[in-house]
Amino acid sequence: MLSERMRHLTPYTAGEQPRDRSYIKLNTNENPYPPTGKVARFLKRIDPDMLRLYPDPNMTRLRQVIAEREGLAPENVFAGNGSDEVLSFCFYAFFDSVRFPQLTYSFYPVYCDFYGISKTTVPMKPDLGIDLEAMVSRERQDPVIVANPNSPTGMYLEKAEIEKFLHRYNQESIVIVDEAYIDFGGETCAGLINTHKNLVVVRTLSKSHSLAGARLGYALAGKPLIDALFVVKDSFNSYPVDTLAQEIGVRALTDCAPNRRNIEKIIATREWTAGKLAEMGWSVKPSRSNFLFCSMPGRDGFFVYSELKKRGILVRYFDKDRLRDSVRISIGTRKQMQSLLTAVQVIAREPT
Amino acid sequence: MLSERMRHLTPYTAGEQPRDRSYIKLNTNENPYPPTGKVARFLKRIDPDMLRLYPDPNMTRLRQVIAEREGLAPENVFAGNGSDEVLSFCFYAFFDSVRFPQLTYSFYPVYCDFYGISKTTVPMKPDLGIDLEAMVSRERQDPVIVANPNSPTGMYLEKAEIEKFLHRYNQESIVIVDEAYIDFGGETCAGLINTHKNLVVVRTLSKSHSLAGARLGYALAGKPLIDALFVVKDSFNSYPVDTLAQEIGVRALTDCAPNRRNIEKIIATREWTAGKLAEMGWSVKPSRSNFLFCSMPGRDGFFVYSELKKRGILVRYFDKDRLRDSVRISIGTRKQMQSLLTAVQVIAREPT
Numbered sequence: 001m002l003s004e005r006m007r008h009l010t011p012y013t014a015g016e017q018p019r020d021r022s023y024i025k026l027n028t029n030e031n032p033y034p035p036t037g038k039v040a041r042f043l044k045r046i047d048p049d050m051l052r053l054y055p056d057p058n059m060t061r062l063r064q065v066i067a068e069r070e071g072l073a074p075e076n077v078f079a080g081n082g083s084d085e086v087l088s089f090c091f092y093a094f095f096d097s098v099r100f101p102q103l104t105y106s107f108y109p110v111y112c113d114f115y116g117i118s119k120t121t122v123p124m125k126p127d128l129g130i131d132l133e134a135m136v137s138r139e140r141q142d143p144v145i146v147a148n149p150n151s152p153t154g155m156y157l158e159k160a161e162i163e164k165f166l167h168r169y170n171q172e173s174i175v176i177v178d179e180a181y182i183d184f185g186g187e188t189c190a191g192l193i194n195t196h197k198n199l200v201v202v203r204t205l206s207k208s209h210s211l212a213g214a215r216l217g218y219a220l221a222g223k224p225l226i227d228a229l230f231v232v233k234d235s236f237n238s239y240p241v242d243t244l245a246q247e248i249g250v251r252a253l254t255d256c257a258p259n260r261r262n263i264e265k266i267i268a269t270r271e272w273t274a275g276k277l278a279e280m281g282w283s284v285k286p287s288r289s290n291f292l293f294c295s296m297p298g299r300d301g302f303f304v305y306s307e308l309k310k311r312g313i314l315v316r317y318f319d320k321d322r323l324r325d326s327v328r329i330s331i332g333t334r335k336q337m338q339s340l341l342t343a344v345q346v347i348a349r350e351p352t
Numbered sequence: 353m354l355s356e357r358m359r360h361l362t363p364y365t366a367g368e369q370p371r372d373r374s375y376i377k378l379n380t381n382e383n384p385y386p387p388t389g390k391v392a393r394f395l396k397r398i399d400p401d402m403l404r405l406y407p408d409p410n411m412t413r414l415r416q417v418i419a420e421r422e423g424l425a426p427e428n429v430f431a432g433n434g435s436d437e438v439l440s441f442c443f444y445a446f447f448d449s450v451r452f453p454q455l456t457y458s459f460y461p462v463y464c465d466f467y468g469i470s471k472t473t474v475p476m477k478p479d480l481g482i483d484l485e486a487m488v489s490r491e492r493q494d495p496v497i498v499a500n501p502n503s504p505t506g507m508y509l510e511k512a513e514i515e516k517f518l519h520r521y522n523q524e525s526i527v528i529v530d531e532a533y534i535d536f537g538g539e540t541c542a543g544l545i546n547t548h549k550n551l552v553v554v555r556t557l558s559k560s561h562s563l564a565g566a567r568l569g570y571a572l573a574g575k576p577l578i579d580a581l582f583v584v585k586d587s588f589n590s591y592p593v594d595t596l597a598q599e600i601g602v603r604a605l606t607d608c609a610p611n612r613r614n615i616e617k618i619i620a621t622r623e624w625t626a627g628k629l630a631e632m633g634w635s636v637k638p639s640r641s642n643f644l645f646c647s648m649p650g651r652d653g654f655f656v657y658s659e660l661k662k663r664g665i666l667v668r669y670f671d672k673d674r675l676r677d678s679v680r681i682s683i684g685t686r687k688q689m690q691s692l693l694t695a696v697q698v699i700a701r702e703p704t
Contacts, residue, residue, distance in 0.1 A: 001526050001550055002580050003448050005467070011586030017406055025405070034401040046395045049386040051565040051600070053377070054369055054558075081433055084589040096355050114587040115357070174353050198353055206406075213403040213595035228354050234363030235466040237436040243565035244596050248403070 026330040027314040031210035036258035038251040055243040078229040081240040083204035083217025094174040141170035147178040152328040154287030181289035183208035209252040295326040307347040378682040379666040383562035388610035390603035430581040433592040435556035435569030446526040493522035499530040504680040506639030533641035535560035561604040647678040659699040
C-alpha cells in the first residue's frame with residue numbers, strides 16, 4: 001500500500017532521546033544552560049488567545065530580528081522548523097545532484113534519498129578534515145554542501161578558505177554552508193551572501209540559544225534563493241514555525257549578552273575538557289563546536305559509549321568506517337564534564 | 353540555480369493572515385474562543401529549561417492521549433506539525449497516483465505537484481456534494497482522499513456512506529479521510545481503521561481545539577501505515593512537533609468538556625447565522641463544519657468578499673469555477689456574526 005518512493009528511504013537515526021532524565025546527556029549537542037532571561041520572561045506572560053489564530057506564515061518579526069543580527073535584509077532570511085527542515089527544503093529547492101564530504105552530518109544522504117537526489121561523497125583528508133580541494137568537481141560543478149564546523153569531528157574551515165573556494169567555484173552552482181555550530185568559535189560566512197549569489201548559509205538556535213526543543217533554524221541567501229524556499233514551504237506546509245516558536249526566537253536572538261556568556265562558558269569547558277582528556281592520553285580533534293570527537297587509547301568507541309552509558313552518561317557513537325574508534329561528547333556544564341572525566345578514569349581500569 | 357523539481361510547483365495560497373488585528377477574521381476557520389483552561393494553566397508554568405533539550409521524537413505522551421481519546425492504541429497514531437504536514441507525509445508515503453474531488457482542500461493538488469504524484473479529480477454532484485460513486489475507479493483503483501466535511505462547502509458524507517465505499521473499494525488502495533472539521537457535527541471514521549487496513553483518518557487541533565497557532569495534527573491508521581509515516585518524518589525532520597506543542601496538545605485533548613462547550617456554541621452560532629442569511633435570501637450550503645459556504649442573491653463572491661473587507665470583515669473567496677458566486681464564512685462569536693449580518697445588510701443596498 002506504500003508508494004514507490006518509500007522503497008528508497010533509510011531514515012536518519014537521531015541520537016538517543018531517553019525520557020529518563022537521570023542521564024547526564026552528552027549525546028546530541030544540546031546546550032547545558034537554560035534559555036536566557038528574555039525567553040523566560042516571555043514564557044511567563046503568554047496570552048493563550050494567541051494560539052487561536054494561525055501563525056504569521058511570513059515569520060515577519062522573526063526574520064527581521066535574524067536580519068538585524070546578521071547585518072542583512074529580511075528578504076535574505078528564511079526560517080523553518082529547526083535547521084533540519086530548512087536543510088530539507090534547501091535540498092528540495094537547490095539540488096538535482098550534490099557533493100558533500102564522506103564524514104559529515106548523516107542527514108544529508110537521507111535527504112538525497114528522500115527526494116531522489118544523486119549524491120557524491122568526497123573523501124576526507126587524512127586528519128578527517130574536509131578536503132575543499134577535492135570538493136571541486138571540474139567536470140560537472142555539482143552543488144555542494146559542507147558543515148562548518150563539521151560534525152561529528154568539530155573541525156573547522158577558516159572563512160578565508162571557504163571564500164577562496166567560492167571564488168573558484170561555478171557561480172551557478174549552489175554552495176550551502178551549514179553553520180549549526182558556528183557560534184562556538186568559528187567565523188560565519190553569512191556576510192558573503194551579498195557577493196556570492198550561489199551561497200546559502202544555514203543556522204540553528206538549537207545549540208547556541210538553548211532552544212533544541214523549540215525547533216528554530218534559518219537560511220541566509222540572496223532574495224531569489226529565499227523566494228524559492230518560500231515556494232517550497234508553501235507547497236509543503238504553510239505554517240511550519242508555530243506562533244510560540246516565532247515569539248521565542250525573537251526573544252532569544254535579541255538577548256545577545258547572556259547567550260554570549262553561555263557560549264563562552266561552553267567554549268571554556270570544551271577547552272578544559274579537551275586538555276584533561278589529552279592528559280589521560282586521549283586523542284582529541286581540534287573543535288570549534290560544542291562537542292569533542294575523541295578516542296580513548298586502546299579502546300574503541302563502542303566500548304566507551306557502552307561503559308559510559310552503564311554509568312549514566314550518554315555520549316554518541318557512530319558505527320561507520322573511520323569513526324568507530326571514537327565517540328562524540330557534547331559539552332555540558334563544568335560539573336557534568338567532571339563527572340564524565342571521573343567515569344572515564346574508572347572505565348580506563350576495566351579489563352580489555 | 354534551482355532544481356528541476358522547482359519547475360512543477362504552484363504553491364498553496366493560504367487565506368490572508370493580516371498582522372492588523374482590527375479585522376473581524378472569518379476567513380481561515382479559526383476558533384473564536386481561546387484555548388481551554390488546562391492549556392492556559394500549562395502556559396502559566398512552563399519551565400524554560402524544557403526547551404533546552406530536543407523534543408520527544410516519538411511524541412509518546414501526545415500519541416497516548418490521542419489514542420485514549422479515539423479508543424485506539426498509540427501505535428495507531430502519528431502526529432505532525434499541523435494536519436498540513438501530516439497530509440504532506442501521507443501523500444509522500446501512500447500515493448503514486450491519487451483521486452480526489454474536484455472541489456476540495458486546495459492543498460491536495462499542491463502536494464501532488466510537490467512529490468510528482470499523478471492526480472485525477474472527480475466531478476462533484478450537481479449540489480457540490482462529493483460523488484463517492486464517481487470516486488470509484490474500476491480499472492485502476494487508485495488511492496483516494498476525501499475531506500469530510502468537505503471544504504470549502506462544509507458538506508458532509510454520512511459515516512455509513514464512507515463505510516459502504518470502503519467495503520466496495522480495493523483493500524490494497526489507501527483511502528484517506530481528512531476530518532479537519534469532523535468535530536463540528538460529523539461522525540468520525542476513526543473506529544473503522546481496525547477493520548479497514550487501507551484507511552487513514554487525518555485530524556487537526558487547529559479548529560476544534562483553538563490551536564491553529566500551535567500546529568498540531570494527527571493521523572490514525574493501522575500500525576504498518578503509521579510506521580511508514582514515521583519513516584517519512586525521520587527522513588525529513590526528526591522533531592517536527594516541538595516540545596511546547598506536544599505539551600499543549602496533551603492538555604487540550606484532555607480538556608474535553610470545555611472544548612465540547614466551545615464547539616456547541618460554534619454549532620449553535622452556525623445554525624443561527626445560516627438561518628439569518630437564508631432569511632435575507634442567501635443560498636447557504638448545509639454545513640457540518642465551522643464555516644458556511646454561501647452566496648448573496650444577485651452578487652458574486654468577489655463583490656461580497658471585497659465589500660466586507662472594506663468594512664473590516666475578512667471572509668474567503670475562491671476564484672474557481674463553480675465557487676465564484678459564493679464566499680466561505682468562518683463561524684466566529686455570536687457578536688462577530690451579528691456584525692457580519694449588519695454589514696451584509698449594508699452591502700445589499702450597494703448599487704449593482
